[in-house]
Amino acid sequence: MDKVAGHPPVMASPAGSAARSRGLQGFVLQSPAIMLLLAWSVVPLLMTLWYSVRNYNLVDPTQQGFAGISNYWYLLTDPDFMTSLENTAILVGGVLAISVGLGTLLAVLYNEEFAGRGIARILVISPFFIMPTVAALLWKNLMLHPIYGVYSAMMRAVGLTPVDWLSRYPLATLVMIVAWEWLPFAVLILLTAIQSLDTEQKEAARMDGAGMVAQFINITLPHLSRAITVVIMIETIFLLTIFAEISVTTAGGPGVASTNLAFLIYSRALLQFDVGGASAGGVVAIVVANIVAAFLLRAVARNLET
Amino acid sequence: MATVELRNLRKTYLHEEIIKGVSLAIAEREFVVFVGPSGCGKSTLLRMIAGLEDISAGDLLIDGQRVNDTEPARRGLAMVFQSYALYPHMNVYRNMEFSLRLAGMPEAERRQRIGDVARILQLEPYLDHRPGQLSGGQRQRVAIGRAIVRNPRVFLFDEPLSNLDAALRGQMRVELASLHRRLGATTIYVTHDQVEAMTMADRIVVLNKGVVEQIGTPLELYHRPGNLFVARFMGSPPMNLLPATISAPAPEGSVQVRTGTFSVSIPTQQAGLEAGAPATLGVRPEHIRIDPQGAVHGMVEVSERLGAITLLHVRLPDGQMIVVQTGGDNIDCADTPISMTFEEEHCHLFDAGGMALARSTEHPLLAGA
Amino acid sequence: MARTSTRLRHATITLLAWSIALWMFFPILWMFLTGFKSEPDAISTPPHFFFNPTLSSYQDVFARENYWHFAANSVVISLMATVVALLVSIPAAYAMAFLPGPRTRMTLLWMLSTRMLPSVGVLVPIYLLARATGLLDSRTGLVVIYMLTNLPITVWMLYTFFREVPVPILEAGRMDGATRWQEVTQVLLPLALPGIASTGLLSLILCWNETFWSLNLTSSVAAPLTTFIASFSSPEGLFFAKLSAASTLAVAPIMVFGWASQKQLVRGLTFGAVK
Numbered sequence: 001m002d003k004v005a006g007h008p009p010v011m012a013s014p015a016g017s018a019a020r021s022r023g024l025q026g027f028v029l030q031s032p033a034i035m036l037l038l039a040w041s042v043v044p045l046l047m048t049l050w051y052s053v054r055n056y057n058l059v060d061p062t063q064q065g066f067a068g069i070s071n072y073w074y075l076l077t078d079p080d081f082m083t084s085l086e087n088t089a090i091l092v093g094g095v096l097a098i099s100v101g102l103g104t105l106l107a108v109l110y111n112e113e114f115a116g117r118g119i120a121r122i123l124v125i126s127p128f129f130i131m132p133t134v135a136a137l138l139w140k141n142l143m144l145h146p147i148y149g150v151y152s153a154m155m156r157a158v159g160l161t162p163v164d165w166l167s168r169y170p171l172a173t174l175v176m177i178v179a180w181e182w183l184p185f186a187v188l189i190l191l192t193a194i195q196s197l198d199t200e201q202k203e204a205a206r207m208d209g210a211g212m213v214a215q216f217i218n219i220t221l222p223h224l225s226r227a228i229t230v231v232i233m234i235e236t237i238f239l240l241t242i243f244a245e246i247s248v249t250t251a252g253g254p255g256v257a258s259t260n261l262a263f264l265i266y267s268r269a270l271l272q273f274d275v276g277g278a279s280a281g282g283v284v285a286i287v288v289a290n291i292v293a294a295f296l297l298r299a300v301a302r303n304l305e306t
Numbered sequence: 307m308a309t310v311e312l313r314n315l316r317k318t319y320l321h322e323e324i325i326k327g328v329s330l331a332i333a334e335r336e337f338v339v340f341v342g343p344s345g346c347g348k349s350t351l352l353r354m355i356a357g358l359e360d361i362s363a364g365d366l367l368i369d370g371q372r373v374n375d376t377e378p379a380r381r382g383l384a385m386v387f388q389s390y391a392l393y394p395h396m397n398v399y400r401n402m403e404f405s406l407r408l409a410g411m412p413e414a415e416r417r418q419r420i421g422d423v424a425r426i427l428q429l430e431p432y433l434d435h436r437p438g439q440l441s442g443g444q445r446q447r448v449a450i451g452r453a454i455v456r457n458p459r460v461f462l463f464d465e466p467l468s469n470l471d472a473a474l475r476g477q478m479r480v481e482l483a484s485l486h487r488r489l490g491a492t493t494i495y496v497t498h499d500q501v502e503a504m505t506m507a508d509r510i511v512v513l514n515k516g517v518v519e520q521i522g523t524p525l526e527l528y529h530r531p532g533n534l535f536v537a538r539f540m541g542s543p544p545m546n547l548l549p550a551t552i553s554a555p556a557p558e559g560s561v562q563v564r565t566g567t568f569s570v571s572i573p574t575q576q577a578g579l580e581a582g583a584p585a586t587l588g589v590r591p592e593h594i595r596i597d598p599q600g601a602v603h604g605m606v607e608v609s610e611r612l613g614a615i616t617l618l619h620v621r622l623p624d625g626q627m628i629v630v631q632t633g634g635d636n637i638d639c640a641d642t643p644i645s646m647t648f649e650e651e652h653c654h655l656f657d658a659g660g661m662a663l664a665r666s667t668e669h670p671l672l673a674g675a
Numbered sequence: 676m677a678r679t680s681t682r683l684r685h686a687t688i689t690l691l692a693w694s695i696a697l698w699m700f701f702p703i704l705w706m707f708l709t710g711f712k713s714e715p716d717a718i719s720t721p722p723h724f725f726f727n728p729t730l731s732s733y734q735d736v737f738a739r740e741n742y743w744h745f746a747a748n749s750v751v752i753s754l755m756a757t758v759v760a761l762l763v764s765i766p767a768a769y770a771m772a773f774l775p776g777p778r779t780r781m782t783l784l785w786m787l788s789t790r791m792l793p794s795v796g797v798l799v800p801i802y803l804l805a806r807a808t809g810l811l812d813s814r815t816g817l818v819v820i821y822m823l824t825n826l827p828i829t830v831w832m833l834y835t836f837f838r839e840v841p842v843p844i845l846e847a848g849r850m851d852g853a854t855r856w857q858e859v860t861q862v863l864l865p866l867a868l869p870g871i872a873s874t875g876l877l878s879l880i881l882c883w884n885e886t887f888w889s890l891n892l893t894s895s896v897a898a899p900l901t902t903f904i905a906s907f908s909s910p911e912g913l914f915f916a917k918l919s920a921a922s923t924l925a926v927a928p929i930m931v932f933g934w935a936s937q938k939q940l941v942r943g944l945t946f947g948a949v950k
């Protein structure tokens with residue numbers, strides 16, 4: 001017999017119980033994360049629910065006791081509330097439309113060969129690293145300031161009268177600023193997705209006589225669909241709760257023209273010290289987020305399939 | 307070395323039974339091959355033996371010990387995966403060392419063992435290469451080396467050669483066979499390549515949809531398929547199968563069978579055959595002779611010249627296609643009418659349920675079996 | 676004919692790509708430049724591209740606020756939150772990827788759904804809880820909250836990376852006698868290291884730039900750079916040079932870091948949507 005066969009067999013040390021229950025192990029490994037998130041999502045939620053049916057004002061201790069649904073009633077009948085819902089939808093929808101639409105086109109563009117492509121790409125994605133407060137301050141003061149802003153200077157240079165963008169078109173300007181922050185994220189992901197596109201597939205389409213546009217619609221876009229889902233989901237998570245940009249640029253104004261749900265609740269809670277009302281708003285925000293989440297997660301669930 | 311015994315093993319995923327009761331006793335040093343079509347449960351069965359899948363019901367015994375609940379590494383097995391599953395972040399030496407290190411073997415002994423194995427597998431020049439820097443055949447050897455350093459009681463292989471090209475596969479087949487002879491380890495080998503099965507196996511287990519169709523030596527399965535499934539599965543090109551009817555149970559242990567266009571008389575000891583019963587006539591391509599006086603006529607549609615042999619694809623008058631194997635010097639070409647004779651003692655007959663009918667003649671190689 | 680049209684196309688692409696890149700980057704560049712201007716230069720109309728660079732704004736910023744205090748908070752809080760998030764999410768992602776049960780997918784989706792809850796909805800209770808537990812304006816408080824808000828994302832990213840690891844390699848480890856712990860530490864983690872790195876990177880960036888909780892739960896002791904910059908926003912907003920210098924100081928570390936790790940980061944950001 002051979003030398004190797006002469007070696008004694010190697011067995012693992014007899015540690016560990018015999019039958020390992022996969023289910024139990026899986027549960028044990030997941031439980032820290034699950035417990036933490038459970039606590040994180042349930043405890044504050046219950047507290048919010050509790051406060052939302054209480055009279056609770058930080059500066060007026062005389063107001064106390066059970067409020068029933070009056071906080072909700074007050075909130076839901078407040079015209080500001082509807083405006084803030086609309087504004088939230090416009091902000092999310094507007095930024096998503098810009099970042100996905102423009103992001104796809106830019107991804108195609110930056111996938112082409114050109115001089116200095118690597119540097120150009122880095123320049124394009126840079127805004128993603130900028131913190132929201134800085135982005136907002138930058139645009140508000142350095143770029144769009146009606147007197148000293150660069151954009152105002154450029155308008156004057158071509159003979160136009162500078163506009164005070166943030167007070168004339170507060171919401172549109174906010175959409176623009178936030179889109180500037182999030183467009184790079186979309187480009188980054190979609191560009192990576194495009195790079196993974198099989199060139200043979202494209203060549204086959206060319207052989208079939210597909211032009212640039214036909215190739216884009218029939219090959220590139222379907223290939224990007226999963227990546228687009230991811231962009232939409234991640235961005236929505238963050239866009240639903242935009243706060244710093246509003247707080248820094250317009251503080252929700254003029255009036256409530258640029259107040260989204262998050263900022264409305266914030267101003268109720270910390271500017272008017274109405275904890276009960278703010279909590280009712282919080283509950284509504286959570287309900288809204290859950291409705292949006294239900295739609296988004298269905299799309300993501302499909303993504304998880306394969 | 308070890309014996310392995312499967313007693314009515316079953317595997318259920320959710321509500322679907324994948325392995326439906328497999329029983330098998332594997333002797334020491336035996337080389338057993340599982341074959342079967344894709345999805346029939348070969349890998350699942352092997353992984354149940356390895357301990358990577360739970361056993362839903364039944365018993366698995368290694369050396370007479372029930373090991374259903376024993377962890378993989380404590381069953382004394384080593385497995386070679388189809389994808390090799392080498393640790394990409396470790397070099398060849400570390401790949402082979404991993405299990406020894408986990409088992410707490412002293413450094414000197416590990417070095418010694420890996421050296422021995424590397425020599426046998428001609429891996430010495432590559433010990434500090436990462437798997438990514440090796441060719442397919444070298445990776446295969448590392449995977450085998452990783453299995454044999456542990457000197458396991460039983461080797462498990464799951465389609466280990468299917469990622470290699472044809473030439474390398476042939477070479478590795480021979481190497482594996484000679485390695486088995488040298489090490490003498492009990493081996494269970496999964497493949498869907500019947501050449502591998504035929505050439506390497508002591509015994510072949512044909513699986514279909516989680517059920518054992520037949521167990522036997524390669525030649526038994528080839529010459530004495532127990533049913534239509536095995537008949538179809540073993541042999542390349544496969545056995546010709548023609549629908550037929552029993553026309554008359556003839557005397558002296560043979561039976562008259564008619565297909566659409568001709569009749570043959572087949573020796574059988576099966577009792578109780580009724581005239582008019584449907585059946586399937588099977589004959590391997592090499593058991594059809596070209597014979598100008600033959601009773602079977604047809605038209606050559608395609609002639610495949612493989613050099614040593616020629617395969618004629620012949621259309622019978624009722625439209626059935628059969629394959630006939632003749633010598634490499636055959637000159638029949640497409641659109642030539644030919645006549646043939648079926649060698650009756652080599653014909654197979656299957657009843658309506660697909661089971662082989664008892665034979666009265668035996669293949670010479672199996673005569674002693 | 677064909678040659679010229681190709682060349683024209685190429686020129687168009689180059690021009691377009693560079694114009695857009697410069698337009699996207701211009702605000703950042705302008706901020707950087709303005710930080711080196713004197714205040715009068717900063718608000719000159721029309722704005723100057725060329726000027727006498729001065730460090731006076733930076734000196735003012737450093738004189739007014741203890742930059743290093745905020746920066747240290749940012750670094751410590753982001754790093755700690757990321758490390759803890761990884762420690763909690765690696766076992767969870769491992770279990771989801773390799774020991775999936777019938778409820779695994781639901782669990783994962785539920786985790787993501789917690790990330791969609793608007794922070795502002797729970798601001799009041801969290802504020803009160805933090806005050807009650809003494810975590811208000813403390814690094815620990817922010818670390819805990821950042822860790823919790825990032826957990827769904829890190830679990831999910833790690834899950835997608837782990838699922839790309841070929842299962843047979845882990846099984847080979849098990850056959851070789853690795854315990855669950857050894858399987859994870861000696862086989863899985865080295866294999867998934869790039870994925871873990873990009874998960875950590877994203878988490879760092881998100882923590883660094885998180886604004887809502889840092890503004891509302893910290894004031895001085897634990898205040899990170901997001902708070903630092905907020906203090907420059909309102910009344911002194913018109914001191915453009917100082918504002919720019921402060922902004923540059925706030926974003927420079929993470930931006931340089933992001934540029935350097937760009938390739939690694941991208942891998943992670945695709946969340947498994949790109950193979």
Ligand SMILES: Nc1ncnc2c1ncn2[C@@H]1O[C@H](COP(=O)(O)OP(=O)(O)OP(=O)(O)O)[C@@H](O)[C@H]1O
Pocket residue numbers: 319324342343344345346347348349350351498
């Ligand atoms: N984890 C699982 N869950 C549910 N069904 C499974 C699982 N693993 C395998 N199966 C099913 O079990 C059956 C047998 O699979 P198995 O991998 O054993 O087939 P196989 O004979 O090895 O096929 P192949 O030759 O293609 O490798 C298949 O129908 C497969 O779909």
Ligand SMILES: [Mg+2]
Pocket residue numbers: 348349350
């Ligand atoms: Mg298989």
